[in-house]
Amino acid sequence: MKKRPSLMVLCAVCCLFAADIAMAKNSSVSSEQVKENVIAESIASYPGVCACPFNQARNGSACGRRSAWSKAGGYAPICYKNEVTDEMVKQWRENNS
Template sequence: MIAFIASAVFIGGNATAKGKAVSDASVKENIIQASIASYPGVCACPFNRARNGSACGKRSAWSKAGGYAPVCYEKEVTTEMVKQWREQNQS
């Protein structure tokens, strides 16, 4: 899970403009979006939609133990993850 989160933080990209600070909320959203994008399927999180349009719900990777552990919700983003994202994405 640590490696997955680290890759999600890295994939987040550089979302800072020169001289402009990014809010914690924006950083958290970037981390979540990167985490979801790094999942190889369509059902990373319960709120995602399967290919047939149905809600992923309990079929999502987030809902299953073991394997992928995507970050889907703001409450899951730790202060350390925000710190790492800022260090890797400073302008």
């Protein structure tokens, strides 16, 4: 009579498989895509609607100079790809692998 693998072993194998897929997916993400993700996460972490000049205010107008990015001090969201450093790309890859 054959023994069935325990549920614990089966779960461990599934977790390893899922981790391999996540790592493969992350390594295939281009630097440009990572930069877009860094920007999106930065904007999403801002508590208001005007993180960046190109965002829309609640009344539908462009945030422009009212944006946090345009004001000195306080929040400093990342809005443009040229602001994303190689270190930020590396950190995003480490955090999302």
